[in-house]
Amino acid sequence: MAAAPSKASQQLARQLFGLSLANGLVTAERVEGVLAYLEKHPPAQPLAVLEAYRRLVARELAKGELIVEHAGPIAEGILRSLEGAFTQKYKRQVTARSVHNASLIAGLRLHIGDDLYEASIAQQLSQLTVAA
Incomplete structure (x- = not known):
């Protein structure tokens, strides 16, 4: 080391x-x-x-790359829309890259820089098990 x-x-x-x-x-x-x-x-x-x-x-x-994890198919238009929204939010050019992740079950997980945004079934299920 x-x-x-x-x-x-x-x-x-x-x-x-x-x-x-x-x-x-x-x-x-x-x-x-x-x-x-x-x-x-x-x-x-x-x-x-x-x-x-x-x-x-x-x-x-x-900070300029938005990684879009998804369980099912994702339309190119959605990726372009996310690029536009995150470019505006972060005030810098952002490009989106899609990554298939079946463990999400449904929904999206977005990574940009150190930030994480998630709206997936897997995340909602994990919150239910923690709360129980």
């Missing part, structure tokens, strides 16, 4: 992450620039910095 990154590595990763943003969004060009800089000027703990930086970038990118 790898040692926890030092405070300095985490701080550098946050600074590099800040350089990866353009108008509040991560861009491929900025990330390429950060990685090129790190290649030419490696930090003291390069793996720790890169792992902390990767986590920050992945977390930010997840």
